[in-house]
Amino acid sequence: xxxxxxxxxxxxxxxxxxxxxxxxxxxxxxxxxxxxxxxxxxxxxxxxxxxxxxxxxxxxxxxxxxxxxxxxxxxxxxxxxxxxxxxxxxxxxxxxxxxxxxxxxxxxxxxxxxxxxxxxxxxxxxxxxxxxxxxxxxxxxxxxxxxxxxx
Amino acid sequence: xxxxxxxxxxxxxxxxxxxxxxxxxxxxxxxxxxxxxxxxxxxxxxxxxxxxxxxxxxxxxxxxxxxxxxxxxxxxxxxxxxxxxxxxxxx
Amino acid sequence: xxxxxxxxxxxxxxxxxxxxxxxxxxxxxxxxxxxxxxxxxxxxxxxxxxxxxxxxxxxxxxxxxxxxxxxxxxxxxxxxxxxxxxxxxxxxxxxxxxxxxxxxxxxxxxxx
Numbered sequence: 001x002x003x004x005x006x007x008x009x010x011x012x013x014x015x016x017x018x019x020x021x022x023x024x025x026x027x028x029x030x031x032x033x034x035x036x037x038x039x040x041x042x043x044x045x046x047x048x049x050x051x052x053x054x055x056x057x058x059x060x061x062x063x064x065x066x067x068x069x070x071x072x073x074x075x076x077x078x079x080x081x082x083x084x085x086x087x088x089x090x091x092x093x094x095x096x097x098x099x100x101x102x103x104x105x106x107x108x109x110x111x112x113x114x115x116x117x118x119x120x121x122x123x124x125x126x127x128x129x130x131x132x133x134x135x136x137x138x139x140x141x142x143x144x145x146x147x148x149x150x151x
Numbered sequence: 152x153x154x155x156x157x158x159x160x161x162x163x164x165x166x167x168x169x170x171x172x173x174x175x176x177x178x179x180x181x182x183x184x185x186x187x188x189x190x191x192x193x194x195x196x197x198x199x200x201x202x203x204x205x206x207x208x209x210x211x212x213x214x215x216x217x218x219x220x221x222x223x224x225x226x227x228x229x230x231x232x233x234x235x236x237x238x239x240x241x242x
Numbered sequence: 243x244x245x246x247x248x249x250x251x252x253x254x255x256x257x258x259x260x261x262x263x264x265x266x267x268x269x270x271x272x273x274x275x276x277x278x279x280x281x282x283x284x285x286x287x288x289x290x291x292x293x294x295x296x297x298x299x300x301x302x303x304x305x306x307x308x309x310x311x312x313x314x315x316x317x318x319x320x321x322x323x324x325x326x327x328x329x330x331x332x333x334x335x336x337x338x339x340x341x342x343x344x345x346x347x348x349x350x351x352x353x354x
Contacts, residue, residue: 027202027205028200028202028205028206029201029202029299029301030202030299031202031204031297031299033204033205033208035318035321035322063231067227067231070224070227071224073220074220074221074224077216077220081213081217089213089214090209090210090214092197092198092210095197095198095199095200096196102199103199104196104199105195105196105199105201106195107192107195107196108195108300108306109300109301109303109304109306110201110300110301110302111301111302112201112301112302116199116200116201117198117199117200117205118198118199118200118210119209120198120200120205120206120209120210123209123216124205124209127220130220130223130224131322134224134226134227134326135325137231138226138230138326138329141333142230142234142329142332142336145234154264157263157264161256161259161260161263164256164259165252165256168252168256169252172244172245172248172249172252173243175243175245175248176245177243177245178245178246178247178288178291178293179291179293179294180292180293181289181290181291181292181310184310187310187311187312190298190311190312191298191308191311195300201299201300201301202298202299202300202301203298203300203308203311204298204299204311204314204315204318206311207311207312207314207315208315208318208319212312212315215315215316215319216319219319219322219323222322222326223322223326225326226326226327226329227326229330229333230329230330230333233330233333233334233337234333234337
């Protein structure tokens with residue numbers, strides 16, 4: 001691609017990543033969560049592939065790295081779910097305990113406190129990691145393949 | 152011949168859907184809201200999450216989300232599998 | 243009585259189905275399936291709407307009358323599943339194009 005596209009992708013790379021991380025980490029307070037945040041970060045991979053060509057895939061760590069990130073995300077999600085087995089599967093064992101992410105919330109409209117939510121921020125992080133890795137993997141594989149021998 | 156059969160069945164489907172629109176509930180009046188009212192009024196005390204959708208997604212209906220994440224994993228694995236020949240270089 | 247949201251759902255679903263039934267290009271069939279999925283998502287969301295309510299998020303909420311959260315969570319699930327199924331279908335189409343050099347779903351070798 002031309003120099004304009006490359007420069008613009010480099011310019012918006014950091015804001016897009018920060019916005020995606022914001023959406024993931026504030027999933028229990030604002031609209032968003034793991035799925036939209038992971039998708040926002042994965043759009044950056046698509047942009048970089050379009051701008052820099054196939055070589056950007058290797059710089060991102062390649063298929064093996066993304067595949068292991070995806071497995072780690074799914075494993076973390078199920079692991080956090082299993083940690084709540086004391087009450088039920090997917091039991092929220094951190095909520096209202098006063099520890100990490102454990103502040104209690106009163107009913108009604110409030111300005112929001114990041115230190116709430118119990119296990120939901122951890123699950124958001126795990127799902128965001130998995131969605132980012134899976135979408136990047138799909139985009140990367142389809143892109144590198146379709147570039148191969150199109151007539 | 153086949154094309155007209157397809158068109159006729161589509162028109163029949165359209166007529167049935169339009170017929171069911173006549174008995175549709177009015178917009179903005181949900182049928183039974185007891186479960187969702189419980190979620191709205193209790194998610195802040197039980198889950199301590201301001202976002203009720205996230206509380207439903209990750210706690211009350213967590214198994215749904217686990218299945219969804221598994222489907223995403225399986226789809227990525229499937230794309231990997233479909234392209235495995237051309238990715239490994241021998242074709 | 244005409245309910246406008248359901249009319250839009252009907253239009254989307256029938257348009258998508260007609261694309262699936264009448265088109266021969268496989269990418270257009272996938273597009274039709276996506277249009278059907280949009281109609282279904284619109285149906286789910288509109289079933290959960292409550293008159294004059296706000297989104298079910300308590301952070302700086304102007305009102306405590308809220309729309310139903312469960313259809314929204316299910317719609318999020320449906321969107322992600324639709325995305326993955328679309329990716330899988332498109333990769334199958336790429337492989338079929340590599341083998342048959344054609345996107346026509348009525349081709350003799352694909353039908354057989």
